[in-house]
Amino acid sequence: MHNAPRPDPADTPGPLLDGQPEPRARRGRPVGNHEEKRTGLLKAVMSVIAREGYADTSMRKVAQQAGCTTGAVTYYFANKEEMVTAAARHLFDEFDILLHGGSDLDIGALIKEWLNLAKTDEADAWLALFQLMAHARHEPAFAKVFEERYARFREAFSSVLTRGQRDGTVRGDVEATVLADLICAMGDGWMMAKPIEPERFTDARKEALLAAVLTLIAPPPAR
Amino acid sequence: MHNAPRPDPADTPGPLLDGQPEPRARRGRPVGNHEEKRTGLLKAVMSVIAREGYADTSMRKVAQQAGCTTGAVTYYFANKEEMVTAAARHLFDEFDILLHGGSDLDIGALIKEWLNLAKTDEADAWLALFQLMAHARHEPAFAKVFEERYARFREAFSSVLTRGQRDGTVRGDVEATVLADLICAMGDGWMMAKPIEPERFTDARKEALLAAVLTLIAPPPAR
Amino acid sequence: MHNAPRPDPADTPGPLLDGQPEPRARRGRPVGNHEEKRTGLLKAVMSVIAREGYADTSMRKVAQQAGCTTGAVTYYFANKEEMVTAAARHLFDEFDILLHGGSDLDIGALIKEWLNLAKTDEADAWLALFQLMAHARHEPAFAKVFEERYARFREAFSSVLTRGQRDGTVRGDVEATVLADLICAMGDGWMMAKPIEPERFTDARKEALLAAVLTLIAPPPAR
Amino acid sequence: MHNAPRPDPADTPGPLLDGQPEPRARRGRPVGNHEEKRTGLLKAVMSVIAREGYADTSMRKVAQQAGCTTGAVTYYFANKEEMVTAAARHLFDEFDILLHGGSDLDIGALIKEWLNLAKTDEADAWLALFQLMAHARHEPAFAKVFEERYARFREAFSSVLTRGQRDGTVRGDVEATVLADLICAMGDGWMMAKPIEPERFTDARKEALLAAVLTLIAPPPAR
DNA sequence: TATGAATGAGTTTTCATTCAT
DNA sequence: TATGAATGAAAACTCATTCAT
Incomplete structure (x- = not known):
């Protein structure tokens, strides 16, 4: 039943595009x-989504990117939705780390981070995140991941702002959670706009945007 | 008799799902x-994208939604990309009208518009817009549409803000174009977040967000 | 998205196995x-099921048998279940005709029909019917077809028996419907056994079996 | 932690679904x-076939049912065909026991047995048997098993009938082997029909069917 | 202008099988 | 003896596209 020859192009592991040390396309129990490996696959998922866009992401392409067969991919993820949800979860895990490491930063640094989101190594992550968000509405499984994690994201931001208000570096006439919401929305907006027209985000413009945000949230000058 | 043919579901025109009021004969030169009909199809494209998401939009579904055959769809659009690009263009045309009609509004009203983007009749338009933006990066044909039109969008906003600065209702210590950029980014952020977690955008919260923006861009209080 | 070359063996129409006059593998609206064509496909389904068994029936093989592409098959049937259910319905339609044409036969002739079910031209039909029955339990869609149609089958049989009872050619001490049930069960049993061990059903044996049934249902001899 | 690996579901032994009472250490030479374990697996094969149908039986599902890994299954059976053939053989072994234990029964009891084949504990066995028979024609390896064992089955039945004829409880004008053939065919027919429309086999109907068979094979009444 | 049959390449998913450990 | 990662082939299904009518 399963023995006629027809080599699926994606089932003969293509060229290694990712940096796995040595994938060894051998049978039998591997080391x-x-x-x-799962994490490696998740990375592959992310970069395919970032490169091709969610709509053109297929398990085949992921396999090719990871340098393994489609079979291997479906071995790790029951189906596409699970794969993509796992990728979303993984992405947020990375951001959590980023955020915890940066919780002692001031607001300016955090916003800068966002504006610079295309720093080559993290670029894929942000690109993929945006693609995934666009589909959160249609894949309930990871709409949930988003709600949970995004809330944490906003809270972290909000606590930094609260501290700023206590310090007197942030204006006190707007609730910190509301400010956090506004700034997060802005960040999302940039995440959406930058991939489309990166040339609009020159260094000078980014400086100006950052400065503007800081001006807006600064306490009104005592005249 | 007992067993009707099952041709392609999209090739037997389904019930008109869209609410076109019937192609009415017009006065004057008969256009x-x-x-x-093309416009009708574009509406169908939009509502399919809004409902199913870009990744799950197919010409078949569009045909079904419009109540015609796949053949008809490919007759009006050379291929999928053209169809989708045309839809993007059409969307922006609609927003242009919205914007021109609203150019005499104050900033508060404009922002409110954005926050309420889910008002049922326009909801599809916004939803679709977001879906299309997510793919602008991968369909160069309509990345262009976006750059052009989005620029006009921001300019319109920016001119309203400039007027506000002259009136003294908007703070003058931040350039109007920068303010416009910030607020547009915020708007995009909401457009992204609302479909995913609509329950977060209660009326009260929307009020608070709007008030906050207005507070931030208001001139610092004279003491 | 859909343009890399990888000719699916079943998508390049294989050798014509069925007797279609000329399938013309051309694009565009065919004559x-x-x-x-649907009926042709149904025939192909039947002969594949008969030849390979239900478990090894695939839409690919059906396409090959019919001399068309898999795409064409899925064009006519939304999915495998629908295809197979349609085949079941079609099969029963054929038997209905057989039965109506034979409603003036006596019981002996009807039973003989059953015992000879491997007469090459109808053999496929019976073989396929058995394969389908085996799966009726797991494909609710056509379990229904079976219940409906099989009931008619038994009724037809039963009415012939009733007539026989009135004529005095069939014993009257067992209800006709019960007799019909018994004989139908026997027929099913033969349908099941014959494909497995055809050599057991020699002409002589079939004669003996038929004679035995007739003896059993004959009125007890007046002694 | 939050995200356990999802290896092949059948490769992480699931809960023991079958009711094996624990491989008990036996007295004497430790077999x-x-x-x-092999027998345990065969039981699992049987219940999967019964539940899912032959076409949907996979070695994976068997492994899951047995609560072990796919590897284990392929360790015990060289391949699927062998597994399935072994299951067939095992099934017949069970029926042989049933038959030997029942060889002193009268015909009525034997037929009753058949009609009641859905008695929960044996139901699976009958269901599986039917599924396997449907495929006997296409898996020559176990077509053989069938011919051999089925012949024994019929012989056992036939000898009971012969005894009946000597006793005068069974009519003598039809050869015992022919009678056995007829009744066996009927039994097979019931085996086929019952799973599809169990509701047709009410207790009353079963009584009537049994009574009818007994009437038919009873010696013609002396007047 | 519009239809709808058919193509053919793609996608997801399932699975028997192999084999190092 | 048993595991479980991985392969590779197939299966079902989807879809943009083509084109005679």
Whole structure:
């Protein structure tokens, strides 16, 4: 039943595009660690989404990117939705780390981070995140991931702002959570706009945008 | 008799799902109803994109939504990309009208418009716009549409703000174009977040967000 | 998205196995009649099921058998279940005709029909019927077809028996419907056994079986 | 932590679904529990076939049902065909026991047995048997098993009938082997029909069918 | 202008099978 | 003896596109 020859192009592992040390396309029980490989696949998912866009992401392409067969991909993820949800979760995990490491930063630094989101190594992550958000509405499974994680994101931001208000570096006439909402929305807006017209976000413009935000949230000058 | 043929579901025109009021004969030079039907199809495209998401939009579904055959769709649009680009263009045309009609509004009203973007009749338009933006990066043909039109959008906003600055209702210590950029980014952020977690945008919250923006861009209080 | 070359073996129409006059693998709107082609496909389904068994029936094989592409098959049937259900319905339609044409036969002739079910031209039909029955339990869609049609089958049989009872050619001490049930069950049993061990059903044996049934249902001899 | 690996569902042993009472250490020469485990697997095969139907039976599902890994299944059976053939053989072994234990029964009891084949504990066995028969024609390996074992089955039945004829409880004008053939065919027919329309086999109907068979094979009444 | 049959390449998913460990 | 990662082939289904009518 399963023995006629027809080599699926994606089932003969293509050229290694990712940096796995040595994938060894051999049969039998391999040495590698499950969790490790899974993470590798998740990275591949992310970069395919970032490069091709969500609509053109297929498990085949992911397999090719990871340098393995489609079979291997479906071995790690029951189906596409699960794969993509796992990728979303993984993405947020990365941002959580970024955020925790940066919780002692001031607001300016945080916003700068956002505006610079295309710094090559993280660029894929942000690009993918946007693509995933666009589809959150239609894949309930990861709409949930978003709600949970995004809330944490906003809270972190909001607590930094509260601290700023206590310090007197942030204006006190607008509730911190509301400010956080506004700034987060702005950040999302940039995430959406930058991939489309990156040339609009020159360094000078980014400086100006950052300065403007800081001006807006600064306490009104005592005249 | 007992067993009707099942041709392609999209090839047997389904019930008219869209609410076109019937291609009415117009006064004067009879404009070929080519344009009219095309517009009808564009509406269908939009509502399919809004409902299913860009990734799950197919010409078949569009045909079904419009109540015609796939053949008809490919007759009006050479291919999918053209169809989708045309839809993007059409969307922006609608927003242009909205914007021109509203150019005498004050900033508060404009922002409110954005925050309420889910008002049922326009909801589809916004939803679709967001979906299209997510793919602008991967369909160069309509990335262009976006750059052009979005620029006009921001300019319109910016001119309203400039007027506000002259009136003294908007703070003058931040350039109007920069303010426009910030507020537009915020708007985009809401457009992205609302479909995912609509419950977060209660009327009260929307009021608070609007008030906050107005507070931020108001001139610092004279003491 | 849809343009890399990888000729699916079943998508390049294979050798014509069925006797279609000329399938013309050309694009564009073909001449043929929808219903006709559908019936042709149904025949192909039947012969694949008969030849390969239900478990090894695939839409690919059906396409090959019919001399068309898999796409064409899915064009006529939304999915496998629908295809197979349609085939079941079609099969029963054929038997209905057989039965109506034979309603003036006596019981002996009807049973003989059953025992000879492997007469090459109808053999496929019976073989396929058995394969389908085996799966009726797991495909609710055509379990229904079976219940409906099979009931008619038994009724037809039962009315012939009733007539026999009135004529005095069939014993009257067992209700006709019960007798019909018994004989139908027997027929099913033969349908099941014959494909497995055809050599057991020699002409002599069939004669003996038929004679035995007739003896059993004959009125007890007046002694 | 939050995100456990999802290896092949059948490769992480699920909960024991079958009711094996625990491989108990036996008295005397310890028979390697290879045979025992194999038998357990065969039970699993049977219940999967019964539940899902032959076409939807996979080695994965068998592994899950048995609560072990796919590897284990392929360790015990070289391939699917062997597995399925072994299951067939095992099934017949069970029926042989049933038959030997019942060889002193009268015909009525035997037929009753058949009509009641859905008695929950044996139901699976009958269901599976039917599924396997449907495929006997296409898996020559177990078509053989069938011919051999089925012949024994019929012989056993036939000898009971012969005894009946000697006793005068069974009519003598039809050869016992022919009678056996007829009744076996009927039994097969019921096996086929019952799963599809169980509601047709009420207790009353079963009584009537049984009574009818007994009437038919009873010696013609002396007047 | 519009239809709808058919193509053919793609996608997701399932699975028997292999094999290092 | 048993595991479980991975392969590779197939299956079902989807879809943009073509084109005679």
